Amino acid sequence: MIKFLDLKKINAQYQSEIENAMIQVLDSGWYIKGAAVTDFESSFASFCGTRHCIGVANGLDALVLIFRALMVQGKLKKGDEVLVPANTYIASILALTENGLKPILVEPDHSTFNLSLNGVKTNITAKTKAVLTVHLYGQLATDMVDFCDEQNLLLVEDAAQAHGAKNDLGQRAGSFGIAAGFSFYPGKNLGALGDAGAVTTNNAELASLIQQLGNYGSEKKYHNSLQGLNSRLDELQAAILNVKLPYIDQEIIKRREAAKFYQENIKNSKITLPNWNENVENHVFHLYVIRCENRDKLQAYLLENNIQTVIHYPIPPHKQSAYKEWNNLSFPITENIHESVLSLPISPIISLQEQKKIVEVLNNF
């Protein structure tokens, strides 16, 4: 069986380094907001090319805290409209409704799966105050950066799938908006051994607010200036991330090589490949997502041939029971994406032999 993602094998590459890092935390006797968290925050900020990074408990909290801080600053208030792609993972939308903001679901570009400049332009109203762009599957969605700047719209990035993706100028995911949320959920390209997340920003005031909000709203122990929450990056997870971060660029290269192999060798008129120019580094292939009209049949056929695949995602947010008020809305592009996408196995350790088998099976469908 070719697994969709073999996390044990991925982490085994760094086994002894991870063990040492965990023992160091144990020996330090300091388990919350210690040296490993501080080190990770400064390394990840420099990796992303931002002035600040704040470690938080997970990717959802990263986004929740960004919007909460923007509200504390008075830049947003309850009921303000925020544009967000209709085909995103539910976390992007939960971060808005959690803060009493109003998500305006926008159809993505059909070929990139991402929010486009045109999507932003056609959905903007007088009530639109912010845009939450999502670098879905690991591909930058930054078309709207200049427009948001000109229109005074706050741009926030959901970079949970896009660690290290960069544009032609070498600017990385997490450095385009007022702030960005990252997830280090184990299956993400930079994955911890549990939940973890971070916010990156160039704005010092926002960084300090997010830091406080994620730590009980306190600047100084037992002095609470804001009604915060407990959402801190765990010291052990930070120690593990410190081991893995130096390897991420080489892992991205391997993911891109694997994607390139699929791009060049999958030849089946029933299958649409991702829209990606092989010479650009704007895609880090957290997921390699193909489209097929008979998707469910294709998935079953691949499984019969011992190839595991996953659907990201089977149900769009507006069709979820959590958002009953949207269940009757119609987003044809989004719905078509959810009906036709299929994610193939991809990782820094997928072998050429495995890929050849996957391609051969796909080409015979």
Ligand SMILES: *Cc1c(COP(=O)(O)O)cnc(C)c1O
């Ligand atoms: C994973 C993910 C999140 C949430 O991250 P968690 O760490 O699981 O809370 C948010 N947005 C997107 C696009 C994601 O893929």
